[in-house]
Amino acid sequence: MNWQALKRRYIAGTWALPLALFPAFVLSALSGQPSAIEPLVELFFIYTPLPLANLLLTVLGPVARPLAMLGAIALLMLVGGLLGIVASSPFEQKPFPGPTPLRWLFVTGATLGGGVALAKAASTPISALAAILAGLLFVPALLWTRTWGRSEPRLAGRRRILRSLRGTPLALCVIAALSTYELWSTLAVQVFSLGNQVRRLFPFMSPAPREANFPVPGMEPEVTPVAQFYVNGKNVTDPLLLAENWELRIRGLVRNPTTLTYAQLLRLPRTDLYATMRCVDNPVDGHLMSTALWSGVRISELLALAQPLPSATTLVFHAADQFDESLALSALVPDAALLAYAMNGETLTQTHGAPVRGLLPGWYGFRNVKWLQELELTAQIPQGYWERTGWTAQKIHPVARIDSAQVLDATHVLVAGVAFGGLAGVSAVQVRVDADPWETAVLNAPPLSPFTWVQWRAILIMAAHTFHLTARMIDATGDAQDEQAQPVYPGGSSGLHTIEVRR
Template identity: 40%
Template sequence: METQGTGRPAPERPPKEWYGELAGVAATALALGVGELVAAATGGPSAPLVAVGGVAVDAAPTPVKEFAVAVFYTYDKLALQAGIVLVLAAFAAFIGLLAIRRLRYGLAGVAVFGAIGVLASATRASATWAYPLPSVVGALAAAGLLVLLRRTLPRRAAVAAQDLGDDTSPGDTDVAAQGERTPVQGARSPSSDVDADVSVVDGAGQPPGRRRFLVLAVGAIGAAAVAVPGGRRLWAQRVAAARAAVVLPSPSSPAPPLPAEASAGVPGVKPFVTSTADFYRIDTALTVPQMEPKDWRLRIHGRVKRPLTLTYEQLLARPMVERYITLACVSNEVGGELVGNARWLGVPIKDLLDEVQPDGGADQVVSRSVDGYTAGTPTAALRDGRDALLAVGMNGEPLPVEHGFPVRMVVPGLYGYVSATKWLTELELSRFSDFSAYWVRRGYAAQAPVKTQSRIDTPAAGKRLAPGPVMVAGVAWAQHRGVSAVEVRVDDGPWQQATLATVPSVDTWRQWSWPWQATSGQHRLQVRATDNTGQVQPGQARKPLPDGATGWHTIKVTVT
């Protein structure tokens, strides 16, 4: 024991704040980890972090969402989760500081944390009684750990906290010092001045257990670091195994063979068929929804005469259509890469709508995802003969989980936010005047045909080139209208006609190329496309909101 020169015990030091901060962070981390494990064990309902994050995504203003996509691109979900974790860490540290001084206040903070998770989970789409369970169990685990950590706080910190004015309840006092307090020789009586020199040991006469506190706190954080990804992995592995067991039926109408001329044959141009791994992913799901085919149901209802519900097996038993279709995100900037072309397998939506017999006034089909996302598609676009599909396959395999497994929508000619719902569970026949879908409520247009666009893939912007022949090449798209011409110009000179590759249909993008005799200096290259209706891609630059970006893709290169 430290003593002063007089032989009396040294005055007690104030508690170090990091004890409380660490306790709070450890308790909150344990809550998240336990919540993930409970979510996995009960069939994948929302864990606390996912539920609260989902509410944050839905509540974020449109400019914030646009900023996230523009800055973080396809990593916007990861950035959001990191931000949520930072906010939770700050809140957790505050809870811990409260718990050191007044345990009941710390427990109240844990209760608030749990209540937020319960409310967020209970209000998610398709919520059942099991959805709030991970948040409840996680909060109870956090409260238990917080009490245990406070019982193992270094005794000097605990007593000093009381001497600093902590009017803890009798129960709190018992927590602060386990066992019978044993006064040390030279200490004043309990009735003495609060500035008395005090030291406390446990009933066995041993010094305080700072090491035990650290072991418990750090151990809880470590366990949570394993449990959070572990819980998600457990559920994901079940879904992955179910996906691997799916045998896709042969299409009754297979995709036409790709002509050799589908490729422009220029290195640097994106392949005609985008690999599944490289296909863009933009959606509102904070984490990828995991859904086993045996649990999947599609309900078609609303303004229909004959509502219909299908299982996954029943859907696979229907005649399948296979087509190459290019999809594009409305958030894609001019020259951006949020566009891709794949071979899709699925059931024509038109056939299903014909079966349910929509009312004459049902001009909108509202599609719903398992996570509650909604999109509103013009009914006419789903019945006009285009290859609008309930897709179950992508590039010859069952849909990847990230791209909507078990079932998603694929509709050529419309931006994804009004047509390409992933993890699909519901189609409701409605009217645009009766219901506004997710992005429409956030300022986007209710009906959004894809705009004619073109992009320079090679040479890359800013590249230094040697004088002489240079192949300028890229892709252009105008789904369901088709691209009839692509033109390139250098330094505001005359537009030059590019050579177009062959395409299997008007629903895919089209590669193009143009030979340029490059001369020394800095040059600006621009491209524009014309669709099969004769509409030329506009040069006026516009941002994606409200119905897609416009403008000519422009790059600068240096020829040395």
């Protein structure tokens, strides 16, 4: 076997793969939709061990998702290389038995079949079409890359420069473009105005503090600006749903299956509600927790239109990115569970689930489903997307977080932060220095609603040059938060937040 020829065929296959993907990515970007290989990237997130995934997300931050895309591309390039070996030319030694046309037919069928498989898993029609396009383009790309290693007459001028760019330089440029798809697809949405224009529905200004000396410098604002509201999710590229084409379907165990357009939803009575949302990935000292004024329609009013049957016990939320979560009807807070279409007086952005998302105060963020398309009433409680991967988190665990610690003088320190009790509320926050007795903090009370965090502050006496500050919250029933430290996975973090301070 000619190993040099084998190597050339393999390299040609690996080069052909990103070249075939690039037009498909462009098609998706020009429509503001997820890429053709989004389902494969999603598998990376699902099957990466959760402790490792959380570590990577924490360490790498916004770079983690492009790296996941790069990993998916690398895997596909490996497959492309193997297909390149199979598709040898009639003038080369054949590494595998069989007539050359049959081998090319096999490669064509394999790549087209892969494109169809990705299309079936795609969340949008455009993404599905892009996946099939990539499958169709692999063989033409392979025929071209197979010519790159051939000797050619000596060229001059522009043709020589262009030829020098073929091979590794071109392939690396294409791979870099593919791995940063999220960046330039978002840019395409903005430049070509593909998405929903954010509209102000009503004037909004954050409420004034109810207690003196709030806010404390370094403290999280009581109402989070939309641009600073935390974002976390499973997608490399979020789906783009245009409000004018959006519909909500309410089906399942109902007497009156109902479909509502965006305009019809906005004409229903509006409910405005301050609520804090906390991500299940958030550790006790984390900042994946934010508060906004949400505006939307009560889910109870929408269900009244569809008239659930007596056998219906569960509400399943279905999203455009094939995400789903379920909740028992008995667990819904009638006056607070919303289908939200605005934050802080403005219509939702794509990042936050436009045009409509669920809002379930007191439950972890993943249950507040974004890009919502359907409500389904069932008699059973099916496992949701994250439950199927091992998560067991339900209602939010209470937490008191320290945001700021300022040494005032030789014996006093000012400590401040936020506390959130979920559905249990916050009645008090206590802070201590090292193992000293707990001291009660001053709250910026009353809270904006029963479903928001509370800002707190306290001035404590200190003696040592290095000491530790610890905070805990007491809920509305008088119970202190769980002091037992638990990791984020699988049930959500718990424990007390402690920081070290040095004078």
